Amino acid sequence: MAATLKDATAIVGIGQTAFAKQLPQSEKELACRAILAALDDAGIDPSEVDAFSSYTMEETDEVEVAKAIGAGDVTFFSKIGYGGGGSCATVGHLAAAVATGQASVGVAWRSRKRGSGPRPWKNTAVQLPTPGQWTRPFGLLRPADEIGMLARRYMHEYGATRDHLFNVAMACRNRANENPAAMMYERPLTREMYMTARMISDPLCLFDNCLETDGALACVIVSAERARDCRQKPVYVHSVAQGLPSQHHGMVNYWNDDPLSGPAWTAARHLWKQADFGPQDVDVAQIYDAFTPLIPLSLEGYGFCGRGEGASFTEGGALEIGGRLPINTGGGGLSEAYVHGFNLINEGVKQLRGISTAQVPDAATCLVTAGEGVPTSAILLRA
Amino acid sequence: MTTTTTTGTTADELLLPVPDGDGAPFWEYAAQGELRIQACAAPTCGKLRFPPRPCCPHCRSFDSEWRLMSGRGRIWSYVQPHPPLLPAYAAQAPYNVILVELADAPQIRLVGNLVTSADAPLDSMDPARLRIGARVQVVFTETGGMAVPRWVLEKS
Ligand SMILES: [Zn+2]
Numbered sequence: 001m002a003a004t005l006k007d008a009t010a011i012v013g014i015g016q017t018a019f020a021k022q023l024p025q026s027e028k029e030l031a032c033r034a035i036l037a038a039l040d041d042a043g044i045d046p047s048e049v050d051a052f053s054s055y056t057m058e059e060t061d062e063v064e065v066a067k068a069i070g071a072g073d074v075t076f077f078s079k080i081g082y083g084g085g086g087s088c089a090t091v092g093h094l095a096a097a098v099a100t101g102q103a104s105v106g107v108a109w110r111s112r113k114r115g116s117g118p119r120p121w122k123n124t125a126v127q128l129p130t131p132g133q134w135t136r137p138f139g140l141l142r143p144a145d146e147i148g149m150l151a152r153r154y155m156h157e158y159g160a161t162r163d164h165l166f167n168v169a170m171a172c173r174n175r176a177n178e179n180p181a182a183m184m185y186e187r188p189l190t191r192e193m194y195m196t197a198r199m200i201s202d203p204l205c206l207f208d209n210c211l212e213t214d215g216a217l218a219c220v221i222v223s224a225e226r227a228r229d230c231r232q233k234p235v236y237v238h239s240v241a242q243g244l245p246s247q248h249h250g251m252v253n254y255w256n257d258d259p260l261s262g263p264a265w266t267a268a269r270h271l272w273k274q275a276d277f278g279p280q281d282v283d284v285a286q287i288y289d290a291f292t293p294l295i296p297l298s299l300e301g302y303g304f305c306g307r308g309e310g311a312s313f314t315e316g317g318a319l320e321i322g323g324r325l326p327i328n329t330g331g332g333g334l335s336e337a338y339v340h341g342f343n344l345i346n347e348g349v350k351q352l353r354g355i356s357t358a359q360v361p362d363a364a365t366c367l368v369t370a371g372e373g374v375p376t377s378a379i380l381l382r383a
Numbered sequence: 384m385t386t387t388t389t390t391g392t393t394a395d396e397l398l399l400p401v402p403d404g405d406g407a408p409f410w411e412y413a414a415q416g417e418l419r420i421q422a423c424a425a426p427t428c429g430k431l432r433f434p435p436r437p438c439c440p441h442c443r444s445f446d447s448e449w450r451l452m453s454g455r456g457r458i459w460s461y462v463q464p465h466p467p468l469l470p471a472y473a474a475q476a477p478y479n480v481i482l483v484e485l486a487d488a489p490q491i492r493l494v495g496n497l498v499t500s501a502d503a504p505l506d507s508m509d510p511a512r513l514r515i516g517a518r519v520q521v522v523f524t525e526t527g528g529m530a531v532p533r534w535v536l537e538k539s
Contacts, residue, residue, distance in 0.1 A: 133400040153460035202463035
């Protein structure tokens with residue numbers, strides 16, 4: 001009989017540092033602070049941690065973290081590829097490790113100093129990995145340029161407009177305005193600010209891009225059985241999936257039959273197949289928002305609407321609290337902090353604990369997704 | 384075949400392609416003014432593939448050839464990057480980056496730039512003329528000891 005991951009594990013602790021353009025601490029120290037905060041939240045001693053999971057572009061590795069926090073013997077560790085596409089997979093890997101007895105207390109984390117530290121696209125040398133030969137010399141340099149290319153085609157094919165992208169930016173900003181920890185707390189956005197903002201990669205303007213942030217987050221995963229004895233109400237890991245579609249190609253997904261159907265579609269098929277509920281039963285969603293166009297694409301990919309309907313889905317306040325599908329209730333990468341999507345995981349946990357600063361009443365199910373465009377991952381959480 | 388040694392940038396500091404083993408023939412043909420795309424050489428298959436790779440994803444044959452394209456295509460999408468950018472690109476911004484689907488094989492898409500002539504700067508084309516579906520024709524620009532494809536509007 002096959003083992004199932006369904007509700008076999010739970011997130012029992014979450015922790016985070018401050019989010020800011022510039023923090024004085026090192027990435028390593030930020031990671032340790034977030035991890036220790038998450039363990040304290042769970043009521044679990046750091047010496048009990050025996051599993052770690054992170055994702056690439058993380059400068060702090062498990063050896064350093066385990067040593068610094070005083071972890072015991074570690075029997076499982078993993079590092080998932082593709083940067084922001086790996087955020088939810090950390091929870092998935094730890095859930096699998098705990099459910100199959102490879103470890104008992106797992107910690108996933110993300111620490112970065114992108115607010116004050118280097119940005120990869122500014123470095124000529126790292127512009128030229130193998131796939132870069134087909135894109136970088138032509139001035140397609142930054143993720144914003146690569147996603148902007150897809151966004152323009154999406155607008156052309158489906159009649160999406162900048163107003164639709166504004167709906168996304170606005171929903172995230174409105175939630176950040178309610179979240180004192182968010183970088184954009186008390187900094188409202190207006191339609192006029194959006195429409196007159198400087199362009200970054202036309203059709204994408206400043207407000208279509210996530211924030212550059214210093215900060216760290218972590219969460220703690222244990223078996224469902226153990227979770228019942230932890231300090232906090234367990235948030236169960238209901239379904240997990242990664243997605244690397246057939247004939248996919250890194251971030252610039254231009255070389256398959258349908259570049260507008262990205263890794264989200266692949267992850268979603270597996271995610272829903274393993275779940276007891278469907279998209280119509282999701283109370284709140286935390287959708288990876290490095291760029292606003294990822295939201296309509298993901299709404300389609302994860303089955304909240306049909307192909308080409310993602311933009312119109314955002315109309316009429318659908319993404320706001322009280323709307324059809326409230327999203328990114330901490331403010332997301334666009335307005336809370338861009339910590340490679342990990343804040344979306346912790347915000348999902350807050351919603352199902354009932355402690356979000358923009359609480360969806362009685363939220364019992366939450367979808368969290370990782371970066372769309374790159375090979376990705378997603379989790380379904382339930383109270 | 385000769386190996387092109389590059390420093391990664393041109394005299395004006397634009398990035399140069401750094402070919403890998405699979406991609407090298409593309410750039411060697413480009414230096415001869417030819418747009419060629421890798422194709423499966425198995426007689427029962429023959430499918431084109433891009434970017435280049437060791438074997439055919441359809442029949443798994445390791446035999447490949449480089450097929451000459453007409454050099455005609457249509458704009459599938461485009462963006463106009465604005466700073467902050469690497470300095471050499473910022474100097475020409477906003478410029479366009481286009482994605483061209485080849486007339487001979489619409490599933491093969493190449494990233495490039497729409498310019499007024501082969502040697503014109505990246506920002507030479509009037510942005511008002513950028514349009515999805517516009518017909519374009521490849522030209523080759525010599526730069527930093529390499530030839531890179533650029534695109535001009537097809538003369539009607
Ligand atoms: Zn073949």
